[in-house]
Each structure stands twice: as C-alpha cells, then as structure tokens.
Amino acid sequence: MKRALFIIMSVLMAAIISGCSKEPTPEERFSQYVKLWNDQKFDEMYGFLSAEAKDSITKEEFVSRYNKIYQDLEIDKLKVSYKQPEEEKEHEEDAELPFSAKMESAAGPIEFDHNATLVKEKRDDDTNWYVDWNTTYIFPELKAGDKLSFKNVQAERGSILDRDGNGLAINGTAVQVGVVPGELGEQKDQTIAKVAELLDMSEEQINKAMNAGWVKDDLFVPLKKISKEDKGLHEKLFSMNGVKSQEVGAREYPYGAALSHLIGYVGPITADDLEKLEGKGYTATDLIGRRGLEQVLEDQLKGTNGVRISIVKEDGTVKTLAEQPVENGKDVKLTIDVVAQQQLYDQLKGKAGMASAINPATGETLALVSAPGFDPNEMTLGISQNKRKTLEEDPLQPFLNRFRLTYVPGSVMKPITTAIGLESGKLQKDTAFEINEKQWQKDASWGKYKVTRYSDVKGSINLEKALVYSDNIYFAQAALGMGQDTFTEGLKKFGFEDQPEYLYPIEPSQIGKIDSEIRLADSAYGQGQIEMNVLHLAATYSPFVNNGNLIKPILNMEDEQGQVWKEGLVSDEHAATINSMLTKVITDPKGTAHNGLIANYPLAGKTGTAEIKEKQGEKGKELGWFVAYNPNAADMIVAMMIEDSGSKDVVSRVKSFYELRMQ
The missing domain is CATH 3.90.1310.10 (Penicillin-binding protein 2a (Domain 2))
Incomplete structure (x- = not known):
C-alpha cells in the first residue's frame, strides 16, 4: 500500500514539474506584448524585443519615438487586437502572428492589419519568444528612413x-515691419530708436528680437504688424536703411x-x-x-x-x-446698413453715447452703435501697452459697449406710458389735469419728495400738451390713475424684462421695483428704477407704425423678418393719436424737439432727459435721449442717447442723420 502511494505521488510530482518547466508559447508572449501596447507602456514593451531589434533602436529611442508619434498625431482610443488560436501550433525557431490595430488620430481614424514575427532566443539560462520589431509595427508603410x-x-x-x-470683418493683409541687421549701417542705434518710437515699442524689445539665436545679418527680423492703410507711417519707416516689410495675412475691419x-x-x-x-x-x-x-x-x-x-x-x-x-x-x-451705422457713429463723435436704428416692419437692425469706439485693426495686430493704457484711462471709456447695457430712459418713456393708459381705458385723449406749479406731490404722505416739471405751460394740461411739452407732473398723475398693476402689466406687454433671442447678447430692459406711489409716479416718465437698452427702446415705438404690433428685432439676415414679438398692443385709433402728438413734439414751436424740424420731411419723435443722482435736490449726471421716425413712411426708427448732454443736442444730431439719409 505504501509502495503504491509512493508511485502515485511520484507521478503527480513529475507532472507538476513538467508543467512548470513548459516553455511559453509565442502566442502567449505576443498576447502579453499587445496588452502592454494597448496600455501604451512602451518602456516595458522594449523588454519583449528581439536582440536584432534592440540592435536597431535603443530603449530611449524606442520609447521616445512611440510617445512622440502618439502625442503629435493625438492618438486616442488605441485598440490592438490579437486573437489566440484555439489550438496552438508547433513553432521551431520563429512564428508569424496576425494582429490588427485601430486608433483615433487628429486626422480621423487609422486602422491596419499586420503580421508580427516572434523569434525564439536564449537569454541567460532561459529560452523565450521575442518580437522581431521594426518600424512597420508603428504603421505598416513606415519603413526605416521614412518620415x-x-x-x-x-x-x-x-x-x-x-x-x-x-465686408465688416474680412480676411485681408497687413504689413509686417522688420529689420535686416546687416543693412542698418552706421546709423544702427539711431534707426532702432526711431523705429521704436514709430512702432510704440521699446528699444529693448527690438534688440531682443535682433539677438535671437536664429538671427543672421542678412535675415529679416519681424518686429510688429501694422495696417497697410497707414501710408504716412510706412513712409517714415521704410525711408530708413535696413527697415523692411513683408505682406502677411491678417483679419481686417x-x-x-x-x-x-x-x-x-x-x-x-x-x-x-x-x-x-x-x-x-x-x-x-x-x-x-x-x-x-x-x-x-x-x-x-x-x-x-x-x-x-x-x-x-x-x-x-x-x-x-x-x-x-x-x-x-x-x-x-447681418441686417446692418453700414452707411447708416457709419453716419450714426459720426454723429456721436466726441461724445459718449449710443444709437440704434431698426425697421419697424421687418425688425431688421439697421445700426447698433456705441461711441466712442476703438480701432479693432490695432487690437488684432497688437496694440501697445501705452496705447491700451491711454484708452483705458480715457474718461469717455472707449472700451465700454453701451448698447448692450440698460440706462434710465427719461421722457422717451412717455409714449409707452401713453399707450398703456389709452389701451387700458384709464387714460383718455382728452384727459386733463390742472397744473400750475413747478413741483407737485400727491399729498403730505410723500414727505419732502415732489415731482418736478420743466415745462412752463400752465393751466389745463391735456395728453397732447403733456407729450409735446414733456410734462412730468401730468404723467405722474396719469400713472397713479392707472395703478401699479395696470402699469406694470402694460410694461411687460411692451417687452420689459423679456429679452427675445437675439444674435448679440443684450441686457433686457428692467422695470425694477414699483413698491410705492412715488416709484409708480417716477416710473411713468422714465425715472424710478426703469432701465432700457437702446435697441428695445427703438422697438417699443414700432406698434405706432406697425399695426399695433411690437416687432422682434433681428440682426442676422437669415432670420425670419417681420416676426411679431408682442401682438396688438395699440389700436389703430390710438396709434394715430400718438403719431399725431409725437409729430407735434417737433412741429410745435414750443415742442421739446422743435429744433429737429426738417423742411418737407415729416418726423415724429420724443425727447428725454434722464438724471442719475443719489437724492432729490442734488445735481446728477444727465442722459439726453431722442427717438424719431417718419410716421408716414416708417422704414426706420432711430433711438439715440448721449451722456452728459441735454436732449436738444441729441435732437440736432438725429436731425443731421436724417438729412444725410435724404441726400
């Protein structure tokens, strides 16, 4: 029994020893290699290479080449596949095994099939299979010497x-200014100093560029790009020895x-x-x-x-x-009319302000201006720190985009208040208030606060007089008669706090808080916490000439024209009434926009002077406004605002704009 047990144990031990000493197969070795390859463990992959392969490439070169290729080509989602056969074949000294590789690259997918050759080698006391690697394993077509x-x-x-x-923004060219060091001559230092002054660079910047390692005496050293239109600067620069130019591609405005x-x-x-x-x-x-x-x-x-x-x-x-x-x-x-855009901008020169012009029937934005502006060509080509600092410190704030912001509108708000009152039935065409004072308050509950009017017309003031002479007290009383709910609901119908989708992000007009009679009274004539953007302001006048509909402004020519933002805000009768009154704002000798009268050209409009101040009794910053349109052929509504200016100045500039359009 003991002898039989000994024989069985001997057989089992022999089997175990035999299993442990079995040589690995090429299929097993290549499977291990493929796993490392998928994990991009190139340093470990190198240990699987045959002696001949290692003679052709060092480990450092092998790892570096794979890393560089995979990084440069942005190789991602690498999947190298090798399927072991169900039955292993007998191999003598070498074995050829098929594999496939798939990967994503910066240029799209790359995939290929290839055969790997493994050779049997003895190293130290062990025999194993090694990959007979060459460059075709990276890509089959990549042979030694290829790039x-x-x-x-x-x-x-x-x-x-x-x-x-x-073209408002196009792909054009600019002038690359540079120097050829060997041609600067004896006046080199003077030339560098003059070039630095003309290009608004430091001499240190120029010398640093000229001292770069690649620079040679006969090579062009680029310094700065400038506009091809600045002929005066060109003449000064290129009259000096060694100062040269090259034409380069650039975005142009x-x-x-x-x-x-x-x-x-x-x-x-x-x-x-x-x-x-x-x-x-x-x-x-x-x-x-x-x-x-x-x-x-x-x-x-x-x-x-x-x-x-x-x-x-x-x-x-x-x-x-x-x-x-x-x-x-x-x-x-864009829907922009570049001539109108330029003309409106020219009217604002020297001032801080903004303007918009829209077609009230189609909603097309014909102009959208913020002034002052800056030179976008200079910004793209590389503005100097000195020039940028000058612009940033300019009190007119040329980097501030005003048309995307909201401002206190003042009395240009009154036609909107009028429309809300008429449509609600709480204000009539013949509604009148006896107004003889410069200041007014409802009662003693208002404390020291009073509404101030700037009109000197006394007595019974009806709606027409209130609009023509811009009477704050009238509209304060009219709003109190409407009530907060009616007034607020009316503003929302006119698009306040509801900015529709628009190509350029613009802040929506705001109602703010109307939590008291004083706030309600002030809001009616465009003070309180009311704020409007200039594009919306122009659009709010569209119901007067667009069958009562508030047009949706658009900026992209591909957008559908004539989209109604808010429908049926003003009846035909009330629109005619408002148009007649706003025409008299200009034609009446005492109208606030009488200086905007154009011979043989009907114009309707409304002025506004908004004051921004901390408290009543103080002098605040004034914003002058004017909105104008031709009520008989309304193809354009213009709204303009100028900071630190009265409305008469704005009226004159809008008048000049319309006169130019008539030529």
Whole structure:
C-alpha cells in the first residue's frame, strides 16, 4: 500500500514539474506584448524585443519615438487586437502572428492589419519568444528612413458682412515691419530708436528680437504688424536703411471704430484658451474672437482646420494614413446698413453715447452703435501697452459697449406710458389735469419728495400738451390713475424684462421695483428704477407704425423678418393719436424737439432727459435721449442717447442723420 502511494505521488510530482518547466508559447508572449501596447507602456514593451531589434533602436529611442508619434498625431482610443488560436501550433525557431490595430488620430481614424514575427532566443539560462520589431509595427508603410508628416491646413475664417455684402470683418493683409541687421549701417542705434518710437515699442524689445539665436545679418527680423492703410507711417519707416516689410495675412475691419463694439476683433489664442477648448481643433497659432460678434459667432466663423497624416518615403512619394478635409468658416450676413451705422457713429463723435436704428416692419437692425469706439485693426495686430493704457484711462471709456447695457430712459418713456393708459381705458385723449406749479406731490404722505416739471405751460394740461411739452407732473398723475398693476402689466406687454433671442447678447430692459406711489409716479416718465437698452427702446415705438404690433428685432439676415414679438398692443385709433402728438413734439414751436424740424420731411419723435443722482435736490449726471421716425413712411426708427448732454443736442444730431439719409 505504501509502495503504491509512493508511485502515485511520484507521478503527480513529475507532472507538476513538467508543467512548470513548459516553455511559453509565442502566442502567449505576443498576447502579453499587445496588452502592454494597448496600455501604451512602451518602456516595458522594449523588454519583449528581439536582440536584432534592440540592435536597431535603443530603449530611449524606442520609447521616445512611440510617445512622440502618439502625442503629435493625438492618438486616442488605441485598440490592438490579437486573437489566440484555439489550438496552438508547433513553432521551431520563429512564428508569424496576425494582429490588427485601430486608433483615433487628429486626422480621423487609422486602422491596419499586420503580421508580427516572434523569434525564439536564449537569454541567460532561459529560452523565450521575442518580437522581431521594426518600424512597420508603428504603421505598416513606415519603413526605416521614412518620415511621418503631420500637416495642419488652416481653415479660412468666415467673413462678417452687412446687408449689401460689404465686408465688416474680412480676411485681408497687413504689413509686417522688420529689420535686416546687416543693412542698418552706421546709423544702427539711431534707426532702432526711431523705429521704436514709430512702432510704440521699446528699444529693448527690438534688440531682443535682433539677438535671437536664429538671427543672421542678412535675415529679416519681424518686429510688429501694422495696417497697410497707414501710408504716412510706412513712409517714415521704410525711408530708413535696413527697415523692411513683408505682406502677411491678417483679419481686417474696414470700418474701424464705427463697428468696433458690434463686430469686435480677433486675437492670438492663449494657453488658457487651448486648455479650455481642448478637443475642439484649436492650435497654438490660431486666432480667436475676443469681443463682439467675432467672439459670439466663434464656432460658426472659425471653421475646422484640415489635418493630413502621411508617410513621406525616402524617394519622396507620399502615403496618406488619415485625412480630415479643411472646412472653412461660414460667412455671416447681418441686417446692418453700414452707411447708416457709419453716419450714426459720426454723429456721436466726441461724445459718449449710443444709437440704434431698426425697421419697424421687418425688425431688421439697421445700426447698433456705441461711441466712442476703438480701432479693432490695432487690437488684432497688437496694440501697445501705452496705447491700451491711454484708452483705458480715457474718461469717455472707449472700451465700454453701451448698447448692450440698460440706462434710465427719461421722457422717451412717455409714449409707452401713453399707450398703456389709452389701451387700458384709464387714460383718455382728452384727459386733463390742472397744473400750475413747478413741483407737485400727491399729498403730505410723500414727505419732502415732489415731482418736478420743466415745462412752463400752465393751466389745463391735456395728453397732447403733456407729450409735446414733456410734462412730468401730468404723467405722474396719469400713472397713479392707472395703478401699479395696470402699469406694470402694460410694461411687460411692451417687452420689459423679456429679452427675445437675439444674435448679440443684450441686457433686457428692467422695470425694477414699483413698491410705492412715488416709484409708480417716477416710473411713468422714465425715472424710478426703469432701465432700457437702446435697441428695445427703438422697438417699443414700432406698434405706432406697425399695426399695433411690437416687432422682434433681428440682426442676422437669415432670420425670419417681420416676426411679431408682442401682438396688438395699440389700436389703430390710438396709434394715430400718438403719431399725431409725437409729430407735434417737433412741429410745435414750443415742442421739446422743435429744433429737429426738417423742411418737407415729416418726423415724429420724443425727447428725454434722464438724471442719475443719489437724492432729490442734488445735481446728477444727465442722459439726453431722442427717438424719431417718419410716421408716414416708417422704414426706420432711430433711438439715440448721449451722456452728459441735454436732449436738444441729441435732437440736432438725429436731425443731421436724417438729412444725410435724404441726400
């Protein structure tokens, strides 16, 4: 029995020893190699290479090459597959095993099938299988001596155009100013000093550029890009020895400051941008929208860069591995009339203000202006720190985009209050109040607060007189008669606190708090906490000439025209009444906009002077307003505001604008 047990144990031990000493198969070894490959553990993969393969490439080169290729080509989702056969074959000294590889790259998917050769080698006292690696394992077509090519084809940025196809932001050219060191001559120091002054650079910046490691005496050293239109600067620069120029591609803004806030500009992409936009196809050399529609429409304008990954053979032939065709950015056509835009901007020169012009029937935004502006060409080409500081410290705040903000509207609000009152039935055309004082309060419960009027007309003041002479006391009393609910509901019908979708982000007009009779009275004539944006203001006059409908403003020519934002706000009868009264604001010799009278051209409108102050009795900052339109052929409503100005100045400028349009 003991002998039989001994024999059984001996057989089992022999089997175990035999199993432990079994040589690994090439299939098992390659499976291990493939797992490391999928995990991109290139340093461990190198240990699986055959002696001949190791003679052709060091470990450092092997790891570095794989890492560089996979990083440069943005290889992702790597999947190397090898399926072991169900039955292992007998292999003598070598084995050929098929595998497939799939991966995503910057240029799209790459996949291939290939055969791996494994050889049996004895190292130290162990025999094992090793991969007879060569460059074709990276890509089958990549032979020794071949090179990988990664070509980025820059997408052309889409243009921004006005309604007639005039370029507002286009792909053009600029002048690259530079120096050729060997041609500066004996006046080198003087030339550098003069160039620094003209380009608003420091001499240190120029000398640093000239001392770069790649610079040679006969090479062009770029310094700064400038506008090709600045001929005076060109003449001064290029009259000096060694100062040269090259034409380079650049984003151009032909209308400069007049459209700077609406269109914006592009600038170099930053490291932070690249991190935030990872995976969206940006490269370190790209430009990106920095303000205005260039920023708002970045995705549409940018397009998609083309990428081609290929192998360049030793004989110069090219084998494409993957390619993503370039997709140029899309052009955007705006409803803007660039002539109207420029003319309105010119009327605001030297002032801080804003203006809008819309077609009340179609909703097309014909102009949207903030003044002063800045030169977007200068911003794109690279504004100096000194120039930027000057702009930032300018009291007129040229970097402030006023048309996207809301402001206290003052008396341009009164036609809206009129419409709300008439439509609610709580105000009649012949409603009149006896007003003889400059200041008024409902009763003693108002304390020291009083409403102040600026009209000197006394006696029975009806609705027409109140609008023509802009009587605050009349509208304060009218609002109290309507009540808070009726007034607030009416404002919401006119689009307050309800900004519809619009191509450019603009703050919605606000009602604020109307939590007292004083606030209600003040709000009726555009004070209190009422705030409006200039585009909405122009739109609120559209019901008077658009069958009672509040038009929805649009900015993109592709948007549907004539969309009604709010329907049936004003009856035909009441619209005719308001138009007649607003015409008299201009035609009546005592009307607040009489200085806007144009011979043989009917114009209706309303002035406003809003005052921003901490408390009653103090002198605050004034905002002058005017809204105007032709009531007989209303194809444009213009709204303008100027800071630190009375309304008469604004009326004169809007009048000049209409006179130019008549020529």
